[in-house]
Amino acid sequence: MSNVLVKPKTDLPAVTLPDVTPLSSPMLAQLTAALGVPRNVLAEDDQIAHAWSQLPRLIKKIPPHLRDERIVKMCVAVASGLFDAAINYVWNAAVVELRDKVRRFGINVVPQILDDKSFDEDTLLDLKDAELLDLCRKLNLIGDDDFFFLDQCRATRNSFSIAHPAAGTVDEDEFLSFLSRCQKHALSSAHNPKGVDTKSLLAALKATKFKKDQRQEWERRIQETFEAQRELIFVMLHGIYCDPASGEEARLNAIAICESFSNDLSPRTRSALVDRHQDYKAKGDEARQKASLQFFETLGQLSLLSEAEVHSIFTSASRKLLSVHNGWDNFHNEPPFADRLLKLSRKNRVPETAQATFVEVVVTAATGNSYGVSNAASPSYNEMVKSFSPNEVKLMLDLPKASTLVASRINSNRGCEKRFRSLIALVDAKTVPTASKSLYLKWVPKP
Known part of the structure; x- marks a missing residue:
């Protein structure tokens, strides 16, 4: 964000000078x-x-x-x-x-x-x-x-x-x-930005978890300073979040402040954050690199990273959900993993290379098994299905005829078939690619 200039007042009283x-x-x-x-x-x-x-x-x-x-x-x-x-x-x-x-x-x-x-x-x-x-x-x-x-x-x-x-x-x-x-x-009423005392900010970050009003006060100060210092502050907060030696309260405070500015980061700030992330990769610092990936994910800025990294994040989150879904007490354990994948897909575009895995896992978990489906996780699954892109819709419609676990369940279990049909009904007909219209109508007949 750039500094906002206040226009000089135009209603100041006239100045009258004596005739000299x-x-x-x-x-x-x-x-x-x-x-x-x-x-x-x-x-x-x-x-x-x-x-x-x-x-x-x-x-x-x-x-x-x-x-x-x-x-x-x-x-x-x-x-x-x-x-x-x-x-x-x-x-x-x-x-x-x-x-x-x-x-x-x-x-x-x-x-x-x-x-x-x-x-x-x-x-x-x-x-x-x-x-x-x-x-x-x-x-x-x-x-x-x-x-x-x-x-x-x-x-x-x-x-x-x-x-x-x-x-x-x-x-x-x-x-x-x-x-x-x-x-x-020079002699104007332009807004005078105030610098942020980064030493005080650093001390506050490490002291205790911010209360709402304390966090808002630091956000206000950061907002009112100039762009170059904001860039330095965000890079500092990224470093604190990624540092394994940082206390959890400091990490939570750092990411909370950055989240409030996630949609307003300047191009220079985005570039500086990516440079720092690439430095971690170049040095082989796996702990900081992993934390940095979480940082970009939380801010919804994965698009700044390489396609391969974003692909890995989506497929990893998808496979973790599938592992939990296939595990013991899955109906109880699925919700947090489903919620994480939902938040990830909300803030970031699913790479085309990861869409097949993403779609298959979401549909498999949402279709459930012979015992039913995780009711607590279903809202997350439904929201992801509603947001499927045309290509993801095509992948979904192709699942029943593929050699997959979900295909086996749909074709052999009445409950799974019914739930799959309900998922198809969540898709907007306008999103269905022309080549997949016939499959779509098979599951959702015209009224």
């Missing part, structure tokens, strides 16, 4: 005359008037709490025709706000993002303007467009303001453009 022309124009003329310098060393009266007329519209867009003494000094500089000084005041206001954005993000969290344990308030104050802009972009406090325009403003301020010996002069239009960019890209 009657005061500034004669004052500037008298001052330059007294010093014996040409009047044109300062901005002309019409330039000042034009800039002054545009200030109220631009200042109105700056949130009131950011209109501090620097904005006042900027106005005084404009009234005096000192656009180079006005630029410096605006830039200083922008820098102060960018530093505050970092503070609101969380100075204690920044070292975790940058992997720089020495970062603190003093480090923030010592950053050069270019370094501050780069930090804000890394923390997603400003976007790429913001960085581009603010970096241009930084270059303008360094070359054409009173901060350094100027390389040239700026006119009223260039100043107004500078003010507009700083207002839009």
Whole structure:
């Protein structure tokens, strides 16, 4: 999920500035005359008037709490025709706000993002303007467009303001453009994401199983941070879940948080998770690889893995169900295995290579034996049959004429035949492939 920007309020009261022309124009003329310098060393009266007329519209867009003494000094500089000084005041206001954005993000969290344990308030104050802009972009406090325009403003301020010996002069239009960019890209009411303290998150994960409100609070914090940190957090949670040394409470907390974001994982996050899974395979770490497969299965993200791995998961789950079905006290033992296969098929597409095994096992267990069927597991079987794809329906209709256990039961036991016929009736006629219509009608005659 990307960060949501809050549009600046458009109902802020208008800003009305006093008319300074009657005061500034004669004052500037008298001052330059007294010093014996040409009047044109300062901005002309019409330039000042034009800039002054545009200030109220631009200042109105700056949130009131950011209109501090620097904005006042900027106005005084404009009234005096000192656009180079006005630029410096605006830039200083922008820098102060960018530093505050970092503070609101969380100075204690920044070292975790940058992997720089020495970062603190003093480090923030010592950053050069270019370094501050780069930090804000890394923390997603400003976007790429913001960085581009603010970096241009930084270059303008360094070359054409009173901060350094100027390389040239700026006119009223260039100043107004500078003010507009700083207002839009730094002095705005855009949403300020807060970083997640991963050390606190890690401690909470290991402490005890999350209560609902505790889990929701961490989910809210993760939701409100920026995408790059969310990616790091999800990879960390995946690692905790897959680590054999992790306590069960930590693993359950980790997977619970990830499940709530399963449908909103960014492409970069999905890629990072798959990379970690492939690392486990490459290192031959079977324990972590197995846990990782369970992680992807629970999140309904098996499609990210190789077809062979997904095939193995479905066929393994199917064979476990069949083994239980053929075992002692099967009617009592089947439900959890049937439920697991149902959840697996709900969240993930059954690979074509695994469909034959999947269909045969589901239909065999749902048809039951001469003693009946597991009533507690039947709802799971019925739901899976209703969700069969056209190819799975074809495989189901072909079962009675195959050399299989379920075929033997259907052809030799009246109860099994009746239950099989009921299963066929659950299939939507529109799902039946054309080539299988005759078999379908054999079991479900036209009304």
